[in-house]
Amino acid sequence: MSVRHRTSARAPARNGAPTSARERAPARDRAPARDRAPARVRPLRHPGWTPWLYLAPALVVLAGLLVYPVYQLGLISVLEYTQAQVSGGEPTSFQGLANYAELLGDAQFWDVLLATVVFAGCCVLGTVAVGCGLAVLLTRIRALPRLLLMLAALGAWATPAITGSTVWVFLFDPDFGPVNRMLGLGDHSWTYGRYSAFTLVLLEVVWCSFPLVMVVTYAGIRAVPGEVLEAAALDGAGVWRTWRSVLAPMLRPVLIVVTIQSVIWDFKVFTQIYVMTDGGGIAGQNLVLNVYAYQKAFASAEYSLGSAIGVVMLLILLAVTLVYLKLLRRNGEEI
Structure with missing residues (x-):
């Protein structure tokens, strides 16, 4: 007996009404896929890592050029490392803080440190004073003289x-320098005396350093609203009073930046002292810490003491940098 398979046919809907769920769905649900909103982009699980990924190449280069040399500097400063150890004639031995004790017990080190601090302080004062004075002058002269002064600076x-130092040595040479001829000083030697040599180097350092202070301060003055300067002029304030009571307080963040940077740069002066005083002057009378470290390390082959001087300089400059950052935060600057 055969069984007939019945196929149930769906009865047509009355009056054309849809009977299936797909047909009963609203038209907006059956819109084409291209009309639907695009899928959301899944955010990164660790968004805080993204900046570090971009900074990683620069950090690797910085670590190779800065961190490793500083590590070697600190390592050599606690070892006995002279020409005998460099040539392999004697083994390297750990000295701990003995090199620092020897350095701090050396009277010449303290004399050089004091000379460095005084010299750097005078350079900073001269650089900031000349730079700020010329910045104010730039706001009071016409376009052509302003352009010429900017180009010269x-x-x-x-x-x-090294080029600037050589030129200054030529200008003040006792035999054929034009400065002595113009001033009628004969064969006066500017590098023979300690203070005259420091003064000559100071002038050269200020000459090559003031342009940055001038440009930055001039830009800050141009950013001051003109109404403020006009009000000061109406109150009868002169140039000095306007600078002291109006511009200097408003430019305080700018002046802090250029002053701290000048301190760091002038504390590390090497080329000018070495070239203009022939390696530190007669009997080392014009030594600063950078030149003193160079002489200890390379002229005397006392690499450990030279490295210890470098570590002391690094600590001093780190302290200055911390003061710089603290002053920036006090002025509301983001670090």
């Missing part, structure tokens, strides 16, 4: 330190 700034 930037030319001094762009001159390499």
